[in-house]
Amino acid sequence: MKHRILTIAENAKEASNTIRLLDSETKKEILNAVANSIDHHQHTILKANADDLKKGRAKGLAEPLLDRLSLTGRLDSIIEDVRKVAELLDPVGEIIEENILPNGLKLSKKRVPIGVLAVIYEARPNVTVDVAALALKTGNCAILRGGKETLATNKAIMAATHKGLKKWDISPYALQLIPIASRSALKYLLTLDHAIDLVIPRGGAGLHAFCRQNSTIPVITGGVGICHLFVDESANIQKAIPVIVNAKTQRPSVCNALDTLLVHEEIAHKLFPRLLEALIDKGVTFRLDKRAWKEIAPEDETTFLKAEEEDWQTEWMSLILGIKIVDSLEEAVHHIQRYSSSHSDGILTESSENAALFIQNIDSAAVYINASTRFTDGGQFGFGAEIAVSTQKLHARGPMGPKELTTYKWIVEGNYHTRA
Amino acid sequence: MKHRILTIAENAKEASNTIRLLDSETKKEILNAVANSIDHHQHTILKANADDLKKGRAKGLAEPLLDRLSLTGRLDSIIEDVRKVAELLDPVGEIIEENILPNGLKLSKKRVPIGVLAVIYEARPNVTVDVAALALKTGNCAILRGGKETLATNKAIMAATHKGLKKWDISPYALQLIPIASRSALKYLLTLDHAIDLVIPRGGAGLHAFCRQNSTIPVITGGVGICHLFVDESANIQKAIPVIVNAKTQRPSVCNALDTLLVHEEIAHKLFPRLLEALIDKGVTFRLDKRAWKEIAPEDETTFLKAEEEDWQTEWMSLILGIKIVDSLEEAVHHIQRYSSSHSDGILTESSENAALFIQNIDSAAVYINASTRFTDGGQFGFGAEIAVSTQKLHARGPMGPKELTTYKWIVEGNYHTRA
Numbered sequence: 001m002k003h004r005i006l007t008i009a010e011n012a013k014e015a016s017n018t019i020r021l022l023d024s025e026t027k028k029e030i031l032n033a034v035a036n037s038i039d040h041h042q043h044t045i046l047k048a049n050a051d052d053l054k055k056g057r058a059k060g061l062a063e064p065l066l067d068r069l070s071l072t073g074r075l076d077s078i079i080e081d082v083r084k085v086a087e088l089l090d091p092v093g094e095i096i097e098e099n100i101l102p103n104g105l106k107l108s109k110k111r112v113p114i115g116v117l118a119v120i121y122e123a124r125p126n127v128t129v130d131v132a133a134l135a136l137k138t139g140n141c142a143i144l145r146g147g148k149e150t151l152a153t154n155k156a157i158m159a160a161t162h163k164g165l166k167k168w169d170i171s172p173y174a175l176q177l178i179p180i181a182s183r184s185a186l187k188y189l190l191t192l193d194h195a196i197d198l199v200i201p202r203g204g205a206g207l208h209a210f211c212r213q214n215s216t217i218p219v220i221t222g223g224v225g226i227c228h229l230f231v232d233e234s235a236n237i238q239k240a241i242p243v244i245v246n247a248k249t250q251r252p253s254v255c256n257a258l259d260t261l262l263v264h265e266e267i268a269h270k271l272f273p274r275l276l277e278a279l280i281d282k283g284v285t286f287r288l289d290k291r292a293w294k295e296i297a298p299e300d301e302t303t304f305l306k307a308e309e310e311d312w313q314t315e316w317m318s319l320i321l322g323i324k325i326v327d328s329l330e331e332a333v334h335h336i337q338r339y340s341s342s343h344s345d346g347i348l349t350e351s352s353e354n355a356a357l358f359i360q361n362i363d364s365a366a367v368y369i370n371a372s373t374r375f376t377d378g379g380q381f382g383f384g385a386e387i388a389v390s391t392q393k394l395h396a397r398g399p400m401g402p403k404e405l406t407t408y409k410w411i412v413e414g415n416y417h418t419r420a
Numbered sequence: 421m422k423h424r425i426l427t428i429a430e431n432a433k434e435a436s437n438t439i440r441l442l443d444s445e446t447k448k449e450i451l452n453a454v455a456n457s458i459d460h461h462q463h464t465i466l467k468a469n470a471d472d473l474k475k476g477r478a479k480g481l482a483e484p485l486l487d488r489l490s491l492t493g494r495l496d497s498i499i500e501d502v503r504k505v506a507e508l509l510d511p512v513g514e515i516i517e518e519n520i521l522p523n524g525l526k527l528s529k530k531r532v533p534i535g536v537l538a539v540i541y542e543a544r545p546n547v548t549v550d551v552a553a554l555a556l557k558t559g560n561c562a563i564l565r566g567g568k569e570t571l572a573t574n575k576a577i578m579a580a581t582h583k584g585l586k587k588w589d590i591s592p593y594a595l596q597l598i599p600i601a602s603r604s605a606l607k608y609l610l611t612l613d614h615a616i617d618l619v620i621p622r623g624g625a626g627l628h629a630f631c632r633q634n635s636t637i638p639v640i641t642g643g644v645g646i647c648h649l650f651v652d653e654s655a656n657i658q659k660a661i662p663v664i665v666n667a668k669t670q671r672p673s674v675c676n677a678l679d680t681l682l683v684h685e686e687i688a689h690k691l692f693p694r695l696l697e698a699l700i701d702k703g704v705t706f707r708l709d710k711r712a713w714k715e716i717a718p719e720d721e722t723t724f725l726k727a728e729e730e731d732w733q734t735e736w737m738s739l740i741l742g743i744k745i746v747d748s749l750e751e752a753v754h755h756i757q758r759y760s761s762s763h764s765d766g767i768l769t770e771s772s773e774n775a776a777l778f779i780q781n782i783d784s785a786a787v788y789i790n791a792s793t794r795f796t797d798g799g800q801f802g803f804g805a806e807i808a809v810s811t812q813k814l815h816a817r818g819p820m821g822p823k824e825l826t827t828y829k830w831i832v833e834g835n836y837h838t839r840a
Contacts, residue, residue, distance in 0.1 A: 107801060107802075218638060218813075239835075242838050371525060371836070375525060393827040397827055397830070407814065410817070412789070412791055414788070414789065417791040418662050
């Protein structure tokens with residue numbers, strides 16, 4: 001197995017020397033050819049997907065997992081996404097900076113592909129297509145390691161993709177699926193820093209920690225969002241409520257959904273009745289700190305529970321909301337600095353002074369003023385597509401689109417210059 | 421020891437919440453106060469340095485190491501460097517991008533400090549001052565781990581630095597020396613990803629590999645340069661020779677010095693006599709591939725040796741030069757793609773077509789046309805200072821100056837926006 005993984009990685013590195021040279025127009029045409037080929041092979045792909053689903057059901061996989069695995073009714077929109085990526089602006093080749101030094105040397109900082117990406121994800125076959133499209137768009141090679149529950153589907157998708165590549169005489173090593181499931185094989189892959197330039201895990205906190213701990217290749221960590229909104233005393237209550245409801249309930253299972261609501265003590269009394277009604281209406285249940293418990297004085301102890309310390313450290317991924325009353329902006333900032341995963345945190349306020357203080361003090365990938373945290377997303381930010389959301393500080397922060405899949409090189413042009 | 425390291429890291433993280441808010445003018449004045457304080461304590465620092473040198477001699481440390489350790493005659497220029505960093509443009513606060521989305525959300529990408537840096541280096545006390553100055557300039561906190569041979573010197577420097585900080589009521593946790601030498605303690609430090617944002621090793625390949633293998637924190641890898649120059653058949657011989665001599669001999673012990681010279685077969689015959697004379701004059705010795713051996717037909721077998729495979733994989737750090745004759749630009753590119761550490765590689769040519777082909781195909785941090793590789797340096801590139809040279813592709817490539825010690829955050833301003 002090790003030999004096979006090594007070969008895959010080294011073939012990708014070799015292929016990257018030609019893939020990174022493709023011009024924008026060619027990459028666009030290749031992406032459309034891939035979309036056409038996936039479209040042409042819809043039947044085969046859906047058949048493989050039905051096999052995966054059948055096996056999954058036999059194994060007793062949970063319904064939400066089976067749902068994520070299923071391509072039924074979704075393949076057309078996935079193919080459409082590839083065509084959209086084809087139309088995006090190609091970031092590769094941009095001259096980011098240019099400068100003539102006092103000694104006459106001409107210095108250019110040019111945007112180039114990263115090289116070889118390894119993307120580790122779970123049982124979502126749509127990610128296979130997403131990653132393939134974004135890698136091709138940016139002149140990168142990709143090694144894809146999807147969940148074992150979707151192996152047949154992923155193989156069928158990759159076969160169709162390679163048929164699309166073949167028309168353009170593009171090496172199949174540009175996009176390779178690693179059909180491995182064991183953690184020890186993954187561990188080995190993560191040490192191949194001579195061939196792989198970047199590891200992108202897409203999954204739960206456990207997968208991210210595993211990659212960080214075992215990789216000698218740079219890893220983009222992200223995806224875990226313990227997100228906060230602070231309702232400042234000056235907030236417009238009528239306008240604030242839909243924002244909180246949206247942040248918590250519009251899609252509770254994703255990383256940019258709201259986890260903890262901080263409420264200024266001066267506004268809690270006026271805010272709570274209508275807010276709680278709106279949230280309960282959407283099926284939300286609550287974890288209240290002592291002061292919020294006292295303020296709300298709940299009778300229904302299935303909807304309301306007292307918050308434990310660990311609740312503030314939890315990314316709920318569900319319709320649970322922590323609520324804490326604070327006596328100042330400072331206390332809210334302090335809570336967020338302590339518990340936030342630095343993904344998305346916001347303030348609802350009518351005070352531009354408090355907004356400025358909040359922006360200054362909260363060091364998260366995305367800091368919001370009067371908006372739902374749900375906007376932290378490559379599509380919403382206008383990137384056209386997203387490969388991951390980074391919560392670390394190196395290379396990229398927040399949503400990562402095509403540009404974040406590039407690096408740069410320095411080009412130094414002289415007239416036989418020597419250093420004094 | 422673990423408890424002490426953990427405390428240092430967590431104190432740094434806490435301090436970073438105030439250090440990152442310092443405005444440019446204040447940081448400038450703090451840096452000048454630090455410079456003044458180091459100047460004021462020159463006597464104490466030099467006394468500590470004399471102690472380190474005495475101990476080092478007693479231990480039998482090699483002369484080059486003792487030389488690097490010594491501050492004699494160097495402290496004034498080190499202090500001057502701090503004043504220069506004070507005058508540099510502060511990159512923090514820059515709005516990198518700004519955009520109003522179709523839904524009216526205002527998106528700003530703002531440059532901010534990274535947070536907490538851990539810098540691991542060897543017995544060079546000047547690095548202590550460099551790192552302290554660059555960290556303060558960019559609003560970062562730094563944990564410094566210098567070589568054990570300079571512990572007394574580093575402690576004296578840090579004490580003087582803290583006295584400078586005290587005048588501005590700046591937390592001493594902004595800059596902390598970890599007085600540890602053991603690899604197991606370092607290993608523990610490298611796992612504190614909740615408190616440290618970036619690890620920068622400055623030292624040999626062994627230290628870099630150790631950090632990559634043991635760190636759960638992002639690591640900037642670099643410093644190892646296996647650098648190439650290719651003499652194209654069209655090169656101007658008279659102008660090319662000084663460039664090659666400069667790249668190899670101007671400072672052979674550094675990472676951007678030349679390691680392997682590739683020579684087009686059509687020009688070798690004309691180039692070698694004068695080139696070899698100039699290089700031998702500087703004390704250079706050679707490792708020749710078969711064709712160069714045949715062409716040169718050396719009689720002196722102390723100056724000329726036959727190259728072994730591993731010679732092409734060696735960063736010489738000394739006056740040794742590998743020479744290989746190639747029959748084409750393609751063969752040169754292929755050799756560089758195989759053996760380069762992607763630090764600095766160049767072509768000497770009069771053909772703009774070949775220059776363009778070389779730039780396109782060589783994916784190194786710095787790619788040179790008609791210039792010495794010795795220019796890959798923050799100072800030479802006009803960054804004003806340098807914390808490291810990165811040879812990886814994430815975050816920063818090539819020389820890292822103040823700007824490369826920053827990241828960004830997204831600020832999203834709305835009018836109670838919700839996601840549809």
